[in-house]
Amino acid sequence: MIDHDDEYQLAVEIERRLPPFVALRELVLLSADIHINPANIALLARCPNLKRLELESPDECAVRYLTDAILAFCPNLVELVWGGEHDYADELVEGLLRSSRLGWRVLRLPYMDNFGASSYNVVMENAKTLEELHLHKWGDVTKEILHDWFLNFVCSAENLRRLTGHQHGERRARDTAVEVHAYDAFMKYVDEDGGNCKWALGPKVESLQMQIVGIPRPDVVCREDGTPLRDEVFGKESGDGRRYEIQRYIYEQLAKMTGLQELVLGLIVIDRDDLTRYGINDSVYSKMASLTDLEDDLKCEWEMIKLFNYQCLEFSLESGLELLEEMKKLRVLDVTSTAHRIGVPELEWMRVHWPRLKEVRGLASERRWAGEGEDGMAVHAAVEEWMAVHPNGIGSSYAEADNGLRR
Secondary structure (H helix, E strand, C coil): CCCHHHHHHHHHHHHHCCCCCCCCCEEEECCECCECCHHHHHHHHHCCCCCEEEEECCCHHHHHHHHHHHHHHCCCCCEEEEECECCCCHHHHHHHHCCCCCCCCEEEECECCCCCHHHHHHHHHCCCCCCEEEECCECCCCHHHHHHHHHHHHCCCCCCCEEECCCCCCECCCCECCEEEHHHHHHHHHHCCCCCCCCCCCCCCCEEECEEECCCCCCCCCCCCCCCCCHHHHCCCCCCCCHHHHHHHHHHHHCCCCCCCEEECCCCCECHHHHHHHCCCHHHHHCCCCHHHHHHHHCECCECCCCCECCCCCCCCCCCHHHHCCCCCCCEEECCCECCCCCHHHHHHHHHHCCCCCEEECCCCCCHHHCHHHCHHHHHHHHHHHHHHCCCCCCHHHHHHHHHHHC
C-alpha cells in the first residue's frame, strides 16, 4: 500500500516529465472532505510562473506538501488566498507562509485558533511587500504582544492597500480584532521623538479595518445603557489630560491615507449563531435593552466581551477632525458601537470635505454614554433631522439628488 508521501513523490515525478504550464498565473485547489489529493498538489511542478494560489481548508498533510511544492517549483508566487476554518499547528502555518521567495503581496488567511507567534513573525517579515492582508481571526497570542505587533505592522506596511478582517455577522464573541492602543502608541511616539511610531500607511491604502482603543475619554461618564462605568472600562489612563493630543496623533497617521475609500473603526457585529453557545438565542436577544445587557450576559469571571468601544476616536471638530480633510475619496466611515461625537457640525464639515461620503455606519446614537447632562437626545434628534434632509448621501456629490428630492 502506497502512503501519501510516496503517492505525492510519484505524482511529482510524473508531472515533471510533462510540459510546463508557462502561461498559468492563477490556480485554485479545492478540497473534498478537507483533503486535497497529493496528485493535484504535484501539479505545481508544472507551474513555474504561478503568481496566485487559492486554497480551501486543506488538511495538515496537504499544507506540508504545498509548502514543499511552492518552495521547489513556484518561485514567482506572491498571492495566497487561503479560505475555510481549521486548527492548524503554528509550525505548519509558518512553513507555508515562508514559501514565497519574493515576499507576499496578498495574504488572505483562514479562521484559525492557533495562529501563533511564529506565524505572526512571518507576516511581519512580509510587511513591506504586503499590499493586502486579511485575517478572519488573530490567534491566541497575548494581548500585550498583539498591541505591539499591530503597531509595528502599520508602522512598516508601506505598500499596503487593504487591511481587513471580519464582516458584520462573522465575528465570534471571543475573537480579537486588529487593534492599535492609541495611548501606548502615543507615549512611544513622545518618548522616542517620533521614532518608529509613525505609521507607514499612505495614499495607496483603499480600505482599512481596525480598532483604535486606549484613548482617554473623560467625557464618557456612563455606559452605553446609562449605568455607571465599571473600573475595567478605562484602567490607569482614564483621567489623563491628553484626550485631544492623543487623538490628533492618530488623526495625523490616518491623514496620510489620502486614497482611503473605506475606514472601518467600529465594532463588528457578532454572529448570532455563536451567541447561542452562551445561551443567548433570538428570543433572549430581542428582549435585551442594550448592548451592555448583552455584554453582562457574555461576561465570564476572567474576561469581558467588548461590544462597545468607549475609548475611541470622537470624530469631532474639537478633537481634530479637520486633519482628515484630504480624504476626498472616502465613501464609507464605520463607527458602529463607539462613543463618537459626530453631530450636525461634523456632518456639515464632512459634506464639504468628503464629497464622496455615502454613509456613516453606526451614526445613530442616543449618546447615553455621555450622560443626561450632555443633552444627548437633542444631538441625536438633530442628526436624524439632518440625515432626513440628505437621504441620498452625506458628501456634496449627492447634493443634486437631494435637491431634486426636495423639489
